[in-house]
Amino acid sequence: MSDNLYSWGRYPPHPQTAIPCHWRADIRQALADRVSRHGTLLPFGNGRSYGDSCLAASDQVLYMRPLDRFIAANWETGLIRAEAGVTLDEVLAVAIPKGWFLPVTPGTRFITLGGALANDVHGKNHHIKGTFGRHVPRFGLVRSDRDPLVCSTTENPEFYAATIGGLGLTGIIDWVELQLAPIRSSLIDATNVRFGSLDEFFAISAELDPSHEFTVSWIDCLARGKSAGRGIYMAGNHAEEGPLAYEDNAKLNVPFTPPFSAINQLSLRLFNNTYYRAHRAGRHNSRIGYEPFFYPLDRILNWNRIYGPRGFQQYQCAIPDANAAAATKALLDAIAAAHSGSFLAVLKRFGDVASPGLLSFPLPGATLALDFPQRGKITANLFARLDAIVREAGGRQYPAKDAHMSGADFRGAYPAFEQMITLSDPVISSRFWRRVTT
Template sequence: MSLKLESWGRFPKHPQVAHPVHWPADVESGLASISTLGSGGGIAYGKGRSYGDSCMAESDHVLAMDAMDRVLAVDWQTGRITAQAGLTLDALIRFALPRGWFLPVTPGTKFVTLGGAVANDVHGKNHHVMGTFGRHVRRLTMYRSSEGVVECSMQSNAPLFAATVGGLGLTGVLLSVELQLRRVASSRVAQRSIKFGDLDAFFELATQHDAQHEYAVAWVDCLATGSRAGRGHYIVGDHADDGNLEIASARPRRMPIDPPFSLVNTLSLRAFNALYYHRQRAMEASATVGYDPFFYPLDKVLHWNRIYGRAGFQQYQCVVPRAHAREAVRSVLREIARSGTGSFLAVLKQCGDIASPGLLSFPLPGTSLALDFAQHDRANERLFASLDAIVHEAGGRLYPAKDAHMSARHFRGAYPAWEQVEALRDPKLMSRFWRRVAG
């Protein structure tokens, strides 16, 4: 019980005491001991791939779920799988891909648990055709302190299901998830990458190509200014059909040190972003690549979050409705370029119209932008205040999974269904995020 956990951004600094869960019965005893030990509620913790404080408990005592990782049932004819909530997407891929099945939706890292994927209703590069993760969940089993083990789905106990998908782990501790996988004929992805010179060109490319491909995303040089503002690479992809169903075998490297200060500064950022932009000489390049480099390029280096030093970092991810997206994203990028900060990879993505079954799901039809900032208290506060003003003026919102700064006012305005989730919250569960925005 002495293991101390952090979130991916290593900010804010509230080390979490882990209470390991190996079996469903451990959840009840874990929550009971958190009640007696800490002050305030506990929360489930998957792999801590959330950047801010949504995976941190108000009491700083969490139920560590990743040992509850058994596959419980599977039908290879239909691709329907039921597994315990601590199973990672990585383990699920290793199990299912050789049989010709893949995740219907995946975030940019495979080191997340099923429980975490449901609780944040994660989305991926195919949001415009597949919607969010929650759309593919057929049934959930969870522990609620007042009722014991309960089940819910879109058909039965539907209000609990809607509050739990994207419900930030507040409605109960997920024990198992039944998921519909999607068929693939290959573990490889046919990818096409097109260089674009400014933000208008990105919007044109997305309009022209998104609908024709399952996956679409863009990387943007957030420090480019003037006529080059918003330049980047637009990448589309589709599962190949070559019958190759191999599991990725490359072993990830490990960030070998934990530097006391951030290795990311204006100089290194400018150099990296310019190099990355020019690394593809031709305006367009096509290749068939493995699923690992296509979906999970950042997983190549374990603990890459240490690059930002011990103070940590924050990710800023917003989504802005279509009608105002172009102008709002332009203004956000202008503010960031002016500040001289930002990340190696700013990710731009058009979200589609497919509604999520979850009440607090993040994506809305429009444009999402995500990028990282080394933690500098005052500079981030100032910059985020100006970005927030642009996003909220445009009717957009921030992603709770990435957040460590959103105000209660902005949260409540952007997620009006929060009270329905609060009404179904398990009184033994409370995260630092929820205390900040809804408490």
């Protein structure tokens, strides 16, 4: 049993001691134990949150991953119920052969159902399907101060809203009901469009988003001058015909953490240039498996280790539509000017489908996400500039990715935090929550 768990960015570097949860009955025992010892803990799924939202204030986490059983499944309607530690990958393995797919999936399939709900994750189809929480009609919540709850829009609705996107603070999610989406094939009809500027991106997005369930763009965040804002727009729909095949391709692995970051100015420029040029100009259609389309990074297990022992931070923000183009341009300019940036810079337009969660991140507008090697002051200075642009534009940062946002920024952008304070469980707290509420 590995008892040194870290967040995905390995920054801030606080190892977490795991209290493994093997059976649903273990949850109540763990909470009761905290109550009697006047301590706190935090549920921890598969460790894919980037910053400190998955790190316990006490550095002791209830490790939920062993809780990986299905509870019920209706393969006629696609409604499944499973324990919170089941990963999206494990759902896909069982559901795809039966003709069902995740209604919403982020860029990794190695997250748990509990984690997906607690961060109200979004995916390439946000503009059509909204967030993950919209497809969770009910879930179970175990709290230290009352009997276990079933939460839905009609049962305990205040805890339903607070738990979706609630960062694990309202109690331990023990099971999740999920409405899957029917598919005829596990293949994706994909279209790639190379664009030369941000204006072009927003034009293509306006044209193609409505006819494609899945859309996302990669941006060359190092390009400056004439090439600034260039990138690849990638769109797709589930194919109407083809096999129903679970894909688990041979994986590469980063078996250990190198002593320094492999991500530097040179390797980034090389990658970004090559990646851009690898895509021909114009529009190109192809039919590909769902795995390379949704989860390209999952092919390299432990890819977070390439950033070396100091780790990395992801910066993800959402900007309201009215200011989306201008603020995105300002953000990219600031990043390029700082000679910093990542090979994984992602830009997408969110839709206006409302999320059921109190603290859900998405808003109608654009979202930009980039990874930065952790470089102390250099990173802090850049993030301060980016924060100012986001604040000015009325946008906000994503707690699931965050290790830096100020309490003032959080409270300004998520006014429902006051309700969260009253609804959170007395023996649950995270380093993130302590940081932004005090």
